[in-house]
Amino acid sequence: MYPPPxxxxxxxxxxxxxxxxxxxxxxxHHIHFLPQNVLETVWAYFGRAHETYGTSWPIRYH
Structure with missing residues (x-):
């Protein structure tokens, strides 16, 4: 019916x-289970994306 993945x-x-x-x-495809301190560091990094990439990169969950 469909080609192999x-x-x-x-x-x-x-x-x-x-x-x-x-x-x-x-x-x-990218699910990570992180210790709290690592998770906070990752969220802070993406929270400052506008400084690194010139645009915001919000993390959204639905």
Missing amino acids: TQLRDEDIPALWCGLSLPELADI
Whole structure:
């Protein structure tokens, strides 16, 4: 029905998703479990993204 995942291209994803009849799709390829002090450092880094990248990079959860 669908090509194996290793053969999927970006443009294949919408059809694959529609074929699954799911109401939403979430990208969860980067999930990290961090100690609290490391998590706070990471959040602070992204909170200062405008200084590093010239634009904000907010962390949002849905």
